[in-house]
Amino acid sequence: MSVKGKLAYVALTDVGKVREHNEDSIGSQPEIGLWVLADGMGGYNAGEVASGIAVKTILDLVTEACKREKRNDTEPATGYMRQTIVLRDAVARANKIIHQTAQSQPQCEGMGTTLVACLFYDDKVSVAHVADSRLYRMRDNRFEQITMDHSLLQELVDRGFYSQEEAQRSTNKNYVTRALGVDLNVEIEVQEVECRKGDYFLMCSDGLPDMVEDEDIHLTINTFDSDVKTIGEQLIKLTNDNGGRDNVSVVIVRVNDAFPANAGFLSKFRNLFGQSG
Numbered sequence: 097m098s099v100k101g102k103l104a105y106v107a108l109t110d111v112g113k114v115r116e117h118n119e120d121s122i123g124s125q126p127e128i129g130l131w132v133l134a135d136g137m138g139g140y141n142a143g144e145v146a147s148g149i150a151v152k153t154i155l156d157l158v159t160e161a162c163k164r165e166k167r168n169d170t171e172p173a174t175g176y177m178r179q180t181i182v183l184r185d186a187v188a189r190a191n192k193i194i195h196q197t198a199q200s201q202p203q204c205e206g207m208g209t210t211l212v213a214c215l216f217y218d219d220k221v222s223v224a225h226v227a228d229s230r231l232y233r234m235r236d237n238r239f240e241q242i243t244m245d246h247s248l249l250q251e252l253v254d255r256g257f258y259s260q261e262e263a264q265r266s267t268n269k270n271y272v273t274r275a276l277g278v279d280l281n282v283e284i285e286v287q288e289v290e291c292r293k294g295d296y297f298l299m300c301s302d303g304l305p306d307m308v309e310d311e312d313i314h315l316t317i318n319t320f321d322s323d324v325k326t327i328g329e330q331l332i333k334l335t336n337d338n339g340g341r342d343n344v345s346v347v348i349v350r351v352n353d354a355f356p357a358n359a360g361f362l363s364k365f366r367n368l369f370g371q372s373g
Contacts, residue, residue, distance in 0.1 A: 099129040099216055106328040107131065112303060113340030120301050120345040121209075128162045128353070129216030130155065135229050135301040138207030142198075146209040146277050149197065150190045156214055157186035160342045161178030175235040176288060180222035181255065183215045184286045187224045187276070191284075194277030208275035212243060212299050214349070218357035220292045221297060224286045227272040230305065232313070233289065234296040240315035242289060242297075246274045264320040295326075300331075303344030307335040319349075321322045324348045 106124060109119040112256055119136035119146065134150040136143030143207055161182040167232040171181050190211075198204045210227035223231055228245040252258050274282055291297075304313070312334060320326040328346050335344045 099355045100127065100354045102351070104322075104324050104350040104352055105127060105131070105217060105348060106324045107133075107345075108328045108332055109345040110336065110340075110343065111179070113336050116345055117141065118343045119147055120343040121147035121151040121294075122345050122347060123155045124347070125155055125159050125273050127161060129221075130158050130162075131228055131349065132211070132213045132299060133299045133345055133347055134212075134276070135210040135227075135303075135343070135345070136207065137209065138198075138204065142204045142207035143209065145197070145204055146194050146207040149188075149194050150209050150211055150276055153190035153193055154186045154211075156311075157189060158182055158215060161186070168362075177217065177220070177222065179217045179307070180224075180286055180288055181213055183213060183222050183224050184284055187211060187213060187226070188282070189268045191276045191282045192280060195280050198277055199219060204276075205301050208277040210272065210301070211276050214299060215347070216291065216355065219291050219354055221289050221291055222286065223289060225285055226282060226284055226331065227275045228302050230298075230300055232297070232298040232300070232310075234314065234317050235292060235294070237318070239317070242271075242287070243285070245272075246285070247272050259345075265344065279330060284337075284339065291351050291355075293351055293353055297349045297351075299345075299347040301343065301345040303340075303342035304335055304346060305333060306342060307338040307340065307344070322350070324350050 107122045109120045109122050121134045124131045132154045133152045134147035136147030198207050210229040212225040212229040215222040225243045227249050231242040316330050328348050331346050
């Protein structure tokens with residue numbers, strides 16, 4: 097199954113106005129519908145090492161698995177598509193590599209990274225995320241956050257200490273409760289989200305929502321509708337115009353057309369002759 101021509105996308109990263117170097121990493125394999133975004137943390141340049149390992153590992157492992165995997169079945173234990181399991185396992189492997197590198201290289205001690213990864217397949221997107229890099233979706237002019245941050249602030253919101261509006265204004269947004277590479281094992285949150293023609297999916301590091309209100313992100317997508325490159329450039333510009341206190345990365349994917357998985361030969365035969373299975 098190819099998503100070529102079905103998805104329009106842009107992937108951009110910027111150092112911002114304050115930081116000296118960029119610890120964000122982004123990567124893509126649009127031929128298989130895969131995009132990965134990571135926001136590294138750690139002393140010296142260790143953050144960019146961690147985010148770079150995460151992106152490269154996931155791109156390599158998922159690409160290789162997609163060459164082998166021809167099935168469109170679900171895993172009975174979880175109910176997830178095989179593609180979702182492949183993505184989750186690649187993230188878990190990246191976590192181990194980052195952790196082992198941090199243990200063996202003194203200059204990388206304590207490094208880690210956030211992660212949000214999307215694999216588009218069969219009119220769905222498999223999502224894996226850790227920490228506070230986010231995925232949003234705009235559908236029928238409704239803009240909503242798909243992932244929930246793994247952060248202290250989000251836990252306080254969940255417990256009723258803050259409203260989402262109060263949390264948006266809080267200065268204590270960046271205390272994450274989990275990250276890739278910090279421990280040998282990490283809890284990876286995965287989900288499958290239905291895709292429709294006209295949907296926008298926005299992946300971003302926390303540099304964007306820390307500087308730009310959700311309403312302004314929504315307005316920017318509406319203003320430059322269908323021009324994903326300009327949307328991405330404008331979101332980076334807005335972030336920097338508002339102070340650019342952190343690195344900022346955005347990946348925008350617009351669903352231009354449905355991308356169902358290819359039916360097997362038997363299914364095609366039955367459909368051709370009107371037979372039911």
